[in-house]
Amino acid sequence: MNVFDFYNGHTKVYGIIGNPIEHSFSPVLQNTILQTTGFNGVYVPFKVEEKDIKKAVEGLYALGFEGLNVTVPHKISVMNCLCGIDETARKVGAVNTLKRTENGFKGYNTDILGLKKSFSINKIEVKGKKTMLLGAGGAANSAAVLLAELGAEKIVFVNRTKEKAEALKNHISSFYNGKTDVISFDDIYTYEKPDIVVNATSVGMGEGVWQSPVKEDSFFKGIEAVFDVIYIPWETKLLNDAKKFGCKCVNGFDMLIYQGIASYEIWHDISVSDNMAVEIKDSLSQYFLKGGNNK
Ligand code: ATR
Numbered sequence: 001m002n003v004f005d006f007y008n009g010h011t012k013v014y015g016i017i018g019n020p021i022e023h024s025f026s027p028v029l030q031n032t033i034l035q036t037t038g039f040n041g042v043y044v045p046f047k048v049e050e051k052d053i054k055k056a057v058e059g060l061y062a063l064g065f066e067g068l069n070v071t072v073p074h075k076i077s078v079m080n081c082l083c084g085i086d087e088t089a090r091k092v093g094a095v096n097t098l099k100r101t102e103n104g105f106k107g108y109n110t111d112i113l114g115l116k117k118s119f120s121i122n123k124i125e126v127k128g129k130k131t132m133l134l135g136a137g138g139a140a141n142s143a144a145v146l147l148a149e150l151g152a153e154k155i156v157f158v159n160r161t162k163e164k165a166e167a168l169k170n171h172i173s174s175f176y177n178g179k180t181d182v183i184s185f186d187d188i189y190t191y192e193k194p195d196i197v198v199n200a201t202s203v204g205m206g207e208g209v210w211q212s213p214v215k216e217d218s219f220f221k222g223i224e225a226v227f228d229v230i231y232i233p234w235e236t237k238l239l240n241d242a243k244k245f246g247c248k249c250v251n252g253f254d255m256l257i258y259q260g261i262a263s264y265e266i267w268h269d270i271s272v273s274d275n276m277a278v279e280i281k282d283s284l285s286q287y288f289l290k291g292g293n294n295k
Contacts, residue, residue, distance in 0.1 A: 012041040013064065014267065017048040017056055017078075018071035026069050028287060029260040036280050037264070037272065041066070050077065057081040057098070061105060067267035068098040068105065075138060082107045091145050091175065094138060097263040108266050111142040114259025115229075119150070122250045124225045126150035126196060132188065133157055134213050135200035136164035139229045143200045144168055148176035156194060157182045160201075160213075189219055197242075199228040204236035217241035224248060231256055232292075253288075257281050 014034075016026045022045075030043035048056040053074055058081070060068060070078045075094040079085060082095070083104030089095045095107035119126060131152045133143055136159035147155050155178065159165035165182045173180055183191055197220075203213040220226065226242040231252040239249045257280065261272050272280075 006040055007042060010040055012066045014041060014043040014067045015046055015060065015065060016069040016071060017046045017074060019047050019049060019073060021045045021047045024071060025256065026260060029257065029284060030264065032283050033260060033264045033280055036276060036283065048074065053077055054081050057105060061100065066100050067263065069263055070096050070098065079107060088112060088145070092142050094141060097266055099266050109142065110259040110262035110266065112146050113262035114255040115142060115146050117258035118250060118254035121254060124196060124227060124248065124250065126152050128153050129195040130154045130192065131156070131196045131198065132194035133198050133200060135159060136168045137200065140168060140200035143198045144172050148172050148178065152178055154179040156191065158185055158188060160185065185213060188214065189216055193222050195224045197223055197226045199238050204228065204238055205230045205232060209233060210237050212237040212241060214238055214241065217244065220245040220247050228252060229255065257284060
């Protein structure tokens with residue numbers, strides 16, 4: 001990149017707010033997208049305390065920011081600082097993308113769009129299928145709304161804290177006509193076999209790396225596809241177990257890349273071509289292979 005071609009008086013500015021923010025992959029992802037598409041823009045991270053969220057959003061708007069991403073722990077609280085919220089984001093109950101409008105920022109949720117794209121390019125067909133969703137936190141919320149929107153025949157909610165699974169089931173049932181159930185992790189081995197399993201728990205990453213929320217791997221026998229929202233490690237124990245039983249296994253990397261591309265598309269009102277998306281993905285896979293953003 002030649003710096004003379006970028007960062008002049010016309011440069012558009014984007015950013016991400018969260019806390020912590022140091023480990024966010026979004027600055028690398030979004031600056032790669034800006035560079036690949038040749039857009040004169042820059043994307044920067046901001047650590048913002050919960051008490052400052054309103055001031056930060058107003059300040060970034062006043063400074064002319066074109067778009068923002070929002071990450072943990074602000075994805076819900078930021079909804080009070082916006083001039084509008086997209087219908088799907090409202091259903092998910094969380095926002096991760098803000099687009100500048102005349103009246104303020106409007107909120108969107110591209111986690112669900114990234115997951116949808118990952119299902120599509122990895123040929124996970126949800127319509128008419130029995131699905132099992134592990135987890136009931138933020139990631140599970142997006143996954144549940146998507147499974148409902150894609151027309152799953154059934155969604156079975158599994159979570160360590162049963163009340164959270166019940167709450168998610170009740171929320172989804174308010175707009176979804178398919179079958180639902182809530183079971184515990186102990187019950188999954190004897191319950192009717194699902195076609196598709198989505199892991200949206202955090203088990204398998206960080207301190208729990210090489211652990212799986214599914215203790216008996218024979219559970220995976222006869223399951224068509226297993227999706228794990230985790231992408232570090234590239235293959236979790238859960239996916240490794242599922243692979244042994246011939247399940248189609250997809251990790252969270254495509255979801256990550258495509259949620260970022262979806263934010264870019266919303267900010268610019270354009271559609272990034274499949275070829276360009278693959279180019280972006282290839283650059284970022286190289287980056288991951290070299291060890292990621294530890295500097
Ligand atoms: P995210 O935004 O990444 O989804 P989260 O909202 O903190 O993160 O949700 C984490 C999910 O992983 C939750 O469903 C959590 O279960 P609880 O609701 O019972 O907390 C699940 N999870 C985390 N650690 C777990 C563990 N050791 N065993 C089973 N589930 C676990």
